[in-house]
Amino acid sequence: MTDTHSSSNGSDASAPDHRTPPAVAVVDAKFSGNVGTIARAMKNFGFSDLLLVDPPELDPDGEAYGFAGHAREDVLPNATELSFDELVSSYHTIGCTAVTNEDDRSHIRFPFSTPAELADRLPTVDAPTALVFGRERVGLTNEELARIDEICSIPANEEYPVLNLGQAATVTLYELRSLALEADETQLPDVDRVRASEQTIDRVYDQWSELLETINHPPEKREKTMRMLRRIYGRADLTEREANSLLGLVRRAAERPAERD
Known part of the structure; x- marks a missing residue:
């Protein structure tokens, strides 16, 4: 210590910078x-x-x-x-x-x-x-x-x-x-999120629209449901990886009714 x-001793040398x-x-x-x-x-x-x-x-x-x-x-x-x-x-x-x-x-x-x-x-x-x-x-x-x-x-x-x-x-x-x-x-990685491209986000919405049609979601409710999904994903700022994962899940969900038939 x-x-x-x-x-x-009062000298400048002892004063902190x-x-x-x-x-x-x-x-x-x-x-x-x-x-x-x-x-x-x-x-x-x-x-x-x-x-x-x-x-x-x-x-x-x-x-x-x-x-x-x-x-x-x-x-x-x-x-x-x-x-x-x-x-x-x-x-x-x-x-x-x-x-x-x-x-x-x-x-x-x-x-x-x-x-x-x-x-x-x-x-x-x-x-x-x-x-x-x-x-x-x-x-x-x-x-x-x-x-x-x-x-x-x-x-x-x-x-x-x-x-x-x-x-x-x-x-x-x-x-x-x-x-x-x-x-x-710091030990944290870059905290800036890189939002998925609009093209990828649009594909997510298209996939959801297809799923709603496939599962016979009531036609009169589809527009409101899609608007809700846009609000949710808009706030979430999906990354490219997250959006692609959702694409796979929603696509798979849309395929299941066809498989059952």
């Missing part, structure tokens, strides 16, 4: 396993810069490394330890809290953004940024929040909005993953 206490994605700061965590869980979530969603204020002992044979998964190889051992003063003076800070004020009579916890809203706005912030998570039981204190630049809160059930530390960090980092990962850097 890197310790900035020995190198922080402007960066996106933001760093992730954990303040005064009591359980090392939570630090490991956050490191793992960072690895999952493309974040790498872990900052620790008054951290617990992070034994390579302990829970932190046990919970970190592959983040034990880079995110966790490369974490930087710093003071809260250094954190708020060096970064544009976003304090993450479950408990917010209801209105603008106090600005300690208000106004606030959701993680999804931050994902849209943070790329415009021309400064190194840090997401700041607090203690397991009490989170960030009002005194700490008063020194933080802005507030983030996860929308949750008003009857029980409090998430544990690892959950809160995981949800927030998931929502902000677009700041750290390009679409082609």
Whole structure:
């Protein structure tokens, strides 16, 4: 773990570079396993810069490394330890809290953004940024929040909005993953669907029309049934493979009455 206490002398060399994605700061965590869980979530969603204020002992044979998964190889051992003063003076800070004020009579916890809203706005912030998570039981204190630049809160059930530390960090980092990962850097294939050609879709409709005639579907209902099928397939955006599979099924269904005869 890197310790900035020995190198922080006010020089420009010690200041972090402007960066996106933001760093992730954990303040005064009591359980090392939570630090490991956050490191793992960072690895999952493309974040790498872990900052620790008054951290617990992070034994390579302990829970932190046990919970970190592959983040034990880079995110966790490369974490930087710093003071809260250094954190708020060096970064544009976003304090993450479950408990917010209801209105603008106090600005300690208000106004606030959701993680999804931050994902849209943070790329415009021309400064190194840090997401700041607090203690397991009490989170960030009002005194700490008063020194933080802005507030983030996860929308949750008003009857029980409090998430544990690892959950809160995981949800927030998931929502902000677009700041750290390009679409082609995830394990998911290209999500764009390539719609079947209109010629193939028309063949599906022709096949359905033939089937309705073959099974003696009431003539007065056929137009309405075909309109319904067009609406269904229009919303579905069938791929070429899906359309061809349907062609085979409907064709086979049309052949069965003839086979019985």
